[in-house]
Amino acid sequence: MERILTMERVRATYRIETPLDVHAAAESLAGEQSSGTFVEVPGEDEALRNRFRARVEGVTELDASESPALPGSRPPGTNFRRADVTISWSVENFGYNLPTLVSTLQGNLYELAQFSGLKLMDFEVPPSFADRFRGPAFGVVGTRRLTGVEGRPLIGTIIKPSVGLSPEQTAGFVGELAEAGVDFIKDDELMADPPHSPFGERVSAVMDVLRRHADRTGKRVMYAFNISGELEAMHSHYDMIVKAEGTCAMVSINSVGLSAVKAVCDRGQLAVHGHRNGWGMLNRHPLLGIDFRAYQKLWRLAGVDQIHVNGIANKFWEPDDSVVHSIESCLQPFLDGFSVLPVVSSGQWGGQAPETWRRTQTVDLLYMAGGGIMAHPDGPAGGVRALRQAWEAAVTGVSLNEAARSHPELAKSIAKFGEKR
């Protein structure tokens, strides 16, 4: 094993901006993230350094800027060079330890004065990671199996208002939404176990409705209960979902953090819905943070089954190209599998189905709409039908306006939501 470890390497690509020569800057990154300190110290002998030092594997110089993207770089100047650089580390440096992998890939390097910009774009791990990490227990196939939905996107929605409903009120909406034909429902990320909706009571009320619905119709609606919280509470809430025959737990992955999310995923009895709230902080700046391609790999290693990607023409800041890139990242096999289901959301109502299909050519999506379902003129049932009609039209190459002629629910969606943007 020692032999394998010393030969296997993790590779990461960064987009950097630096007032220095880009090759020198890349070397300083590699040094800091393996054995750097500000003076040579006795004991750092050459053999050790060669075995454990990070290597610069490639540098592709890009454009330059006259002003720095971030403050604090040294020396000052008017030429900030940009480049994509690839660095590699021996797996021996950290072993199979996700938080320490993260500290290596994304640790102190954002603070280095050698950079005026730095973003982790992507990383690759060797195949041996598949022996040490199971990855998502459900992913695309498992989520489809749990819900019985094949050949089209799962249609999902969110309980609104985000906060304030009692367990009984929530269950009331859930019943209505299940009747409407929705495949998936989730708690809001702002609501986990508050005094007005204690977790256990909510599970009990909601699953009561969904079990009866399943008995009557054969359809198992997936409900993602937000278990985000302290570790013990998350475990006990997970148990409650399992016991009530639920199929999914939701976690705010950034807020809960990697080690606890992995502990939840490791249990493997429920699909884990990864809500990425807080993501904008990590990604919105083009030269700071982490690209979604790298981000989603970390969570697939942890075992998250479903992960948010925003949607085409979303209500947030994110451009369509970025959304498409995120969906494609999720659908790319990782370690020969580690399948994760992209969760499309934010301002969706069906109008975005044709463009989503055109650019991604996939129906392996959990397609979420809040207002787009709840505020449909015919009520939620009309909203769900309209979404399915929009997707069917998109996949068969029929325009939405054409499809609307024979699909009144879609026609009403277009009339109500089509002018919004």
Place this chain on the structure above:
Amino acid sequence: MERILTMERVRATYRIETPLDVHAAAESLAGEQSSGTFVEVPGEDEALRNRFRARVEGVTELDASESPALPGSRPPGTNFRRADVTISWSVENFGYNLPTLVSTLQGNLYELAQFSGLKLMDFEVPPSFADRFRGPAFGVVGTRRLTGVEGRPLIGTIIKPSVGLSPEQTAGFVGELAEAGVDFIKDDELMADPPHSPFGERVSAVMDVLRRHADRTGKRVMYAFNISGELEAMHSHYDMIVKAEGTCAMVSINSVGLSAVKAVCDRGQLAVHGHRNGWGMLNRHPLLGIDFRAYQKLWRLAGVDQIHVNGIANKFWEPDDSVVHSIESCLQPFLDGFSVLPVVSSGQWGGQAPETWRRTQTVDLLYMAGGGIMAHPDGPAGGVRALRQAWEAAVTGVSLNEAARSHPELAKSIAKFGEKR
């Protein structure tokens, strides 16, 4: 309790930049983080909304910019207004749940197109949080008690090289550093439980040396073993430290994440050393992410006893003003206590002691030096002595050059490191 909860509020201050009127932008933030969706939906009744909606408590308009700090805001334009805005939420919205508090304070809001910049600057929680969270089990007083150091900063150092040393080699250095009189030693954040230094073997080898040192001298050197990893491993590694009579566990707080860090802190048998690697990603941009004042409060709520703040004239990008602000944030009482010890590091050698003292007027610091101790011309013992001499001079108002006349170790430090910057 319900009554108390509905009266108590959490308040947060953000620095925002927006193409909109700053008041309107603040209202949209409050809406998104309590009950927002893109259309009014049935069920969002007025009474619920009033009880649970976030409130804009204050808006202080600042300057404006002709170009946006971050991409993607709408509408486009050439006037991006900046303001400090204060928002409040009823505790009833989330209960006492740290990850959900984080999702509320720092969730989707960074993605809102209404903002071209947004940073969480500070937050306040009501006194009832002190009943539900213990906070740091050790903090300043506890760390001093465990190490027996009073009246001056604790002098600490880091094992270098960061990666590659065997447990025996590490223990060899530890022996030398203990002899040198150091109060505190830590693992590097890049090194937790790798194949070349299995955690248990390192604890055993290091604690063997430190126990013998304590028996001989009465001085208990604190060693922060890096337990960052999967949850189960962290617990078993924690047990190993306790069993070997160690006093401290280190966690890479950003990489491990809030829920698992809290689970570690909750055990309360060891001081928890919070390494903030990755912090640059969250803070380096002036209008994105989170200010240290807010950040350190989250970790004090979780129970971290020691937290990194960089140092004056550090080797990273961070300006001195920011470092001073961080130290002051740590020393400010929170919930009438929740004491946390600021860990000063990065390029420190003693030369920064006068300025650190002048600006913070505190010796409640863990003052870390790597090369500044290890590379001292007289060896580590000289390095530690020089650091203590520098601090003694600083506190008594004697200049370093004057102190160096009667303190040869300090004189050698000045000669070796004084020209570095």
